[in-house]
Amino acid sequence: MSEFEPGFSRRQLFQQSVAMRLGSQIILSLCGADSLAGEPELIVRESQPPNLEMPFSSLDGFITPSPKMYVRCHFPVPALSAESFSLRVEGKLKAPFSISLSDLKKLHSTTITAVMECAGNGRVHLVPKVRGVAWDQGGVGNVTWTGVPLSLILERAEIDSSAKEILLEGADTGVINDDPKTPGEIHFDRSIPLEKARKDVILAYRMNGEDLSPAHGFPLRAVVPGWYGMASVKWLTKLVVLDRSYQGYFQSIDYAYFDRSVGSPSLLPLSTMPVKAQIAQPSRFERVKRSSSVRVHGAAWSGAAPIAKVEFSDDGTQWSEAELMGEDVPNAWRLWSHTWRTPDRVGLARISVRATDKAGNTQPAQRSADRRTYMINHIIPTEVSLF
Numbered sequence: 141m142s143e144f145e146p147g148f149s150r151r152q153l154f155q156q157s158v159a160m161r162l163g164s165q166i167i168l169s170l171c172g173a174d175s176l177a178g179e180p181e182l183i184v185r186e187s188q189p190p191n192l193e194m195p196f197s198s199l200d201g202f203i204t205p206s207p208k209m210y211v212r213c214h215f216p217v218p219a220l221s222a223e224s225f226s227l228r229v230e231g232k233l234k235a236p237f238s239i240s241l242s243d244l245k246k247l248h249s250t251t252i253t254a255v256m257e258c259a260g261n262g263r264v265h266l267v268p269k270v271r272g273v274a275w276d277q278g279g280v281g282n283v284t285w286t287g288v289p290l291s292l293i294l295e296r297a298e299i300d301s302s303a304k305e306i307l308l309e310g311a312d313t314g315v316i317n318d319d320p321k322t323p324g325e326i327h328f329d330r331s332i333p334l335e336k337a338r339k340d341v342i343l344a345y346r347m348n349g350e351d352l353s354p355a356h357g358f359p360l361r362a363v364v365p366g367w368y369g370m371a372s373v374k375w376l377t378k379l380v381v382l383d384r385s386y387q388g389y390f391q392s393i394d395y396a397y398f399d400r401s402v403g404s405p406s407l408l409p410l411s412t413m414p415v416k417a418q419i420a421q422p423s424r425f426e427r428v429k430r431s432s433s434v435r436v437h438g439a440a441w442s443g444a445a446p447i448a449k450v451e452f453s454d455d456g457t458q459w460s461e462a463e464l465m466g467e468d469v470p471n472a473w474r475l476w477s478h479t480w481r482t483p484d485r486v487g488l489a490r491i492s493v494r495a496t497d498k499a500g501n502t503q504p505a506q507r508s509a510d511r512r513t514y515m516i517n518h519i520i521p522t523e524v525s526l527f
């Protein structure tokens with residue numbers, strides 16, 4: 141079927157091509173999410189377990205609609221039932237306890253809008269190419285989360301004064317066969333420092349106003365604002381209060397980077413999302429008219445501070461400031477827009493954006509190998525074709 145066959149919208153074509161690759165039924169059973177099955181608007185990077193990304197060029201609003209929220213799963217999606225679900229809390233505290241989902245939902249809740257980005261988002265642009273899910277720009281989204289502040293659970297738990305970290309354990313399990321292999325089956329889990337746990341972490345049961353879908357962690361997940369997605373553990377079934385720093389697979393072997401602040405470069409767990417802007421439109425290799433006015437738009441975010449400015453360049457040396465849209469919302473991304481007066485020539489043009497946050501961080505021009513295959517926020521130009 142050609143792209144240009146009459147009578148088909150791009151979306152229909154996209155749905156058909158997804159259906160041809162996978163079968164919509166398979167999408168339904170893989171993700172277990174009705175919302176995803178109804179609107180397979182995501183690009184399939186891996187089908188089992190589901191790793192799906194948003195076509196970032198389709199960005200058209202501040203909130204990412206749930207069917208477009210990317211999905212990152214290391215292991216098969218566990219089937220949990222709301223009725224029998226409970227969250228276990230143990231470790232360095234007065235007495236271990238469990239709390240049911242319905243009791244959790246009776247506690248004071250809070251709703252935030254937060255951007256979540258996978259630490260490997262943009263990986264397909266790394267040269268030379270590396271292992272790992274080959275995300276383009278769509279391993280990121282901005283949604284609302286509703287749930288219980290973790291601080292509230294920790295207060296009830298009467299944790300020891302020796303407490304240093306909170307381990308978040310997911311119900312999903314599996315074996316990683318790439319070297320270094322895991323010693324048998326492990327859970328997906330991640331620890332966060334107590335200070336962060338008390339500050340703004342949420343145990344969320346709703347995304348964009350609806351119960352979490354199975355792929356996004358039904359019935360309960362952590363949301364760690366400002367941090368890369370790996371800390372926001374899905375299918376959260378256990379919290380362990382620790383009096384030492386945890387060295388689990390997903391923060392020592394995976395999702396760790398080389399830090400040089402002391403001694404020899406040593407692996408530290410990834411945490412805060414560094415500042416980054418992405419162009420949604422024009423999309424890569426799109427044809428744009430020469431000597432015309434073209435709207436360039438996208439999103440920018442930083443886990444460290446609000447966005448201060450986004451700059452645009454079509455030659456990599458001269459930068460002009462883009463317009464920041466709407467108001468600043470803490471933890472969320474900021475949409476931006478810029479009118480580009482295109483050069484009066486035909487052929488390839490490379491357009492770039494770079495964001496700066498209010499802590500003074502700007503996106504780097506060069507990539508550091510210390511970041512291994514994560515934290516991809518250096519400036520990556522988008523090629524477009526002038527005609």
Ligand SMILES: Nc1nc2c(c(=O)[nH]1)N[C@H]1C(S)=C(S)[C@@H](COP(=O)(O)O)O[C@H]1N2
Binds near residue numbers: 213256371
């Ligand atoms: N239990 C569990 N939690 C998890 C993961 C996982 O594989 N298992 N993936 C993490 C990663 S790497 C990311 S980027 C986010 C993605 O959340 P989403 O699939 O809801 O977009 O979930 C995190 N939480």
Ligand SMILES: [Mo]
Binds near residue numbers: 257259
């Ligand atoms: Mo991720």
